[in-house]
Amino acid sequence: MKKLSYSYVKDLQRYPTKAIQFGEGNFLRAFVDWQIQQMNKRGLFQGGVTIVQSMPRGRVGQLAGQDYLFTVMLEGMQNGKAVQSHEIISSVNNGINPYEDYDAYLQLAHDDNIRFIFSNTTEAGIVYHEGDALSDRPPVSFPAKLTALLYERYKAGKKGFYIIPCELIENNGKALKEIVHRYADKWQLGEDFSSWLETENTFCSSLVDRIVPGYPKDRAEKFWEEWGYEDTLIAKAEPFLIWVIEGPKEIEEELPLKKAGLNVVVTEHLKPYRDRKVYLLNAPHTTMACLARLAGIKTVGGVMEDPDFYRLIDREMFAEIIPSLDLPKEELTSYAAEIQERFRNPYMEHQLDAIALNSVSKFKARLLPILAEHVKRFHKIPSRIALALSGLLKIYGEQDPASAKAIDLPDVLKExxxxxxxxxxxxxxxxxxxLWGMDLTKIDGLPAQVEKGLQLIEKEGVRRAVQQANEEALPIEK
Structure with a gap:
């Protein structure tokens, strides 16, 4: 069987590079590169991507072996209908490994066609690394690599970039910009460069949402037979996506994603969209990881098929989370129903073990604000969120891989x-x-309720604890 390459597919259009992409993982390829492909198909962008490998071990070499072609599969439910499709993505022109050819990396700064920089270097990627120096080839951290590239661009006397990070941290654009300025100060790059950073570059915070489980290892050979070519870089994703970019409206002209019919919002205020996504999608995910794994349930879909656990998640969303948010109720309920459809996706085996990674920091960011707000508004502990905390304490206390493994930083597990x-x-x-950034025992009634939930889980099992939480009558806003 022929491997995917331009010798196999000869009629795909390529355009000049207009974007640099830090990261070559499944998410960026199925999210950013797929969207650029959709614009190019409609003649709206007519630009390609150069990928920069963000870590010493990466996939640029593997991508080069397929002429930077790969397949994005979409599988899932959308508007009540099953979607199954695949498309060869040709929007990536080439890749650079800065650990092997740093000069080629810096040369990107001299290309006048390039206007955009995208990144997804994981949540730990937008960090300051004290040891990084301008003379390093390359520096360790992504922000330091970016600073070096921007300085090269400045010295060449060229326009700056639109810089749109996709890392899942709050205010990712602002955080990245602050670290770049910090390197500029440390490296003594001068006031003129700092001024150029401010006036010639636009750092945009963004919110991304598309579930991308990645390479379908268990079915890959079946797809090769069906498609007639071998592709070791298939990226599987759900049909749904949204990209919210906090920045000036002029971005829509240079990056016409919306004109291509894509679900993209350019706004001056990202926070309402972030709150909606974090609290109605990510928060229930964390509850599932804290409780359903104790019952032996492996996937998000498995939660939605289980009557007890589905009811728990449904009531958490509609009776505890939605009443605690300051967003239009009609919008929230509609979005929650859409989220549940995505959770039920029969083609997506979204593993709860993967969601459980760093559950303490996730609970702190996703569920703790809702718990505190619910108590403030209704003077009552939200029982399902409290039970999720009991489940977390059970898993992290025992640290028993046979039941549900605690996957976190060593210092957290030690506590x-x-x-x-x-x-x-x-x-x-x-x-x-x-652990929590506050003393949770100061929330009246919380320690007693968490302890009660933990004891019930240990004595009668997590299913009985979930059933008991479900018996509590609460108004459901649907």
């Missing part, structure tokens, strides 16, 4: 391990401000 065998386990953990 739970040290406290677990104490009679004050719940109080000691909830009062740990290093």
């Amino acid at each position: 739970f391990s040290m406290a677990y065998h104490s009679d004050r386990y719940v109080w000691d953990i909830l009062s740990n401000e290093t």
Whole structure:
């Protein structure tokens, strides 16, 4: 069977590079590169991508072996209908490994066609690394690499870029810009360069949403037979996507995603969209990881098929989360129903073990603000969120891979391990401000409710605890 390459597919159009992409993983290829392909098909962008490998070990070599071609599969439910499609993506022109050819990387700064920089270097990518220096080839961190490229661009006397990070941290554009300025100061690049950064470049925070499980290892050979070519870089994704970009409206002219019919919003205020996504999609995911894994459920779809756990998630969304948000209720309920359709996607085996990674920081960011706001508004502990916290304490205390593995930073796991065998386990953990950023025992009634939930899980099992939470009558806003 022929491997995917331009010798196999000869009629695909290529355009000059207009975007640099830091990262070559499944998400960016199925999100950014797929969207650029849709614009190009409509003659709206007529630009390609140069990928920069963000880590020493990466996929640029593998991509080169397929002439930077790969297939994006869309599988899932959309508007109540099943969607199954695949498309060869030709929007990536080439790739550069800065660890092997740093000069080629810096040369990108001299290309007048390039106007955009996208990135997804994981949540840990937008960080300041003290040891990075301008003389490094390359520096360690992504922001330091970017600063070096921007300085090269400045020295060449050229226009700056629209810089749109996709990392899943709050205010990612602002955070990246602050670190770039920090490197500029440390490296003493001068006031003129700092001024150029401000006036010639636009750092945009963005919110991305598309579930991309990645390479369908279990079915890849079946697809090769069906399509007639071998592709070791298939990226599987759900049909749904939204990209919210906080920036000036002029972006829509140079990056006409909306004109291509894509679900993209350019706005001056990202926060309402971020709140909606984080609290109605990510927060229930974290609840599932904290509780459903204890019942042996492996996937998000498995949660939605289980009557007890589906009811728990449904009531958490409509009775605890939505009433705690300051967004139009009609918009929230519609979005929640859309999220549940995505959760039910029969083609998407979204593993709860993957969602469970770093559950403490995820609970802190996704569920704790809702818990606190619910208590403030209704003077009542939201029972399902509290039970999720009980499940988290069960998993992190035992740290037993046979039931549900705790996957987190060593220091975090150590805090739970040290406290677990104490009679004050719940109080000691909830009062740990290093973990939560606050003393949770000061939330009236929370320690007692979490302890009660933990005891019920340990004595009668997580399913009985979930059933008991479901029996509580709460107004459901649907």
